[in-house]
Amino acid sequence: MATDKVSLKLLVDKSSQTVLFAEAGKDFVDFLFYILALQVGTVIRLLVKTGMVGSLGNLFGSVEKLNDVYVKSSMKDVLLKPKALAFVSQLPCLLPKTSSSDSTPKSYYRCPSCEYDNCWNYVAEDCSAICPHCRNSMNHIFTLVKSPAGNPTAAAVSAAVSNGQGGFVQGVVTYMVMDDLEVKPMSTISSITLLNELNVKEIGHLEERVVSLGMDEGIKLPRASLHSKKVLTNVFLGEK
Structure with missing residues (x-):
């Protein structure tokens, strides 16, 4: 059953107020990878009302404002409401639904x-x-009327769900998600190596924080990822 909250454990450098990395489970990594499956038009539609950075929001707004004299009516929904890939029911519900077009024949x-x-x-x-x-x-x-078995993506999703393995990644692994959203398997050795690479001198300056990711943070995360390399810091500690 999909959830609307995801728990995340952050390792924070208190001296710089920066997230070094997050210890994450399958649910958070599945959500991150689902963002990759969203088409550009869907992402912009999610973000344009909450503060779109850059010029793609203007492009989206232009299509919205131009009437049928300029933009073919049959093409408008293709641009503004692109069909997403089949959604895996076990993925966390951290993004608002943008369209019911997928369920409408x-x-x-x-x-x-x-x-x-x-x-x-x-x-x-x-x-x-x-x-x-x-x-x-x-x-x-x-x-x-489309059948879920009629497309390869939905068929793969159905197979994964029937095996109790919905989503994109395996559930038996704990993952390390960097501040810039790089994802890698979590291990004690990799954590120590990372602290050395980040030149962390004072272990006493490090703090573990457990945070909750809901729909508000779910919207902020893809927005921050469009213009920042410190995504987790911006979303959970506030933009610097």
């Missing part, structure tokens, strides 16, 4: 002619399309 069009059997071999997404066989308008509407 899509309408397609066929030629209405009954005179030629070959006319029924053609399908169109636009009712103004012309049948290649009889040259009639393809305005006979019908609805395509």
Whole structure:
């Protein structure tokens, strides 16, 4: 069952108020990797109302404002509400739903002619399309209902869920997530090596903090990742 909160253990350098790394389980790493599966239009739609950094938000807003005279109506949803990959039910619910388009059956069009059997071999997404066989308008509407087994991604998801292994990564491993979101397996040796690499001199300056990641932080995390190398510090300790 998906959760709406994820617990995370941070190692914080109190002297610089910086997160050195996070000790994370499968749920947090699954969420990070799910962000990669989101299309750019979906990410922008999530972030544009909460403070989009950069120019992609302006591009998104331009498509929203231009009417059908300039942008094809059939293409507007393709740009503004792109279909996400099949969502794994076990992933934490840390992002708001942006569209119900994935669960809404899509309408397609066929030629209405009954005179030629070959006319029924053609399908169109636009009712103004012309049948290649009889040259009639393809305005006979019908609805395509997708089956989860009909696409490889959903099939892989279903198999993973049935095995109790929903998500992207294995659940038996503890992961180390760096401040810049680099993910690697957690181990005592790798932790010590990392402290040396970060030139940590005073162990007494280090503090362990347990934080909770909810939808608010779920939105902040991809936003911070677009402009910062200190993502965990920005999200959990406040932007410097």
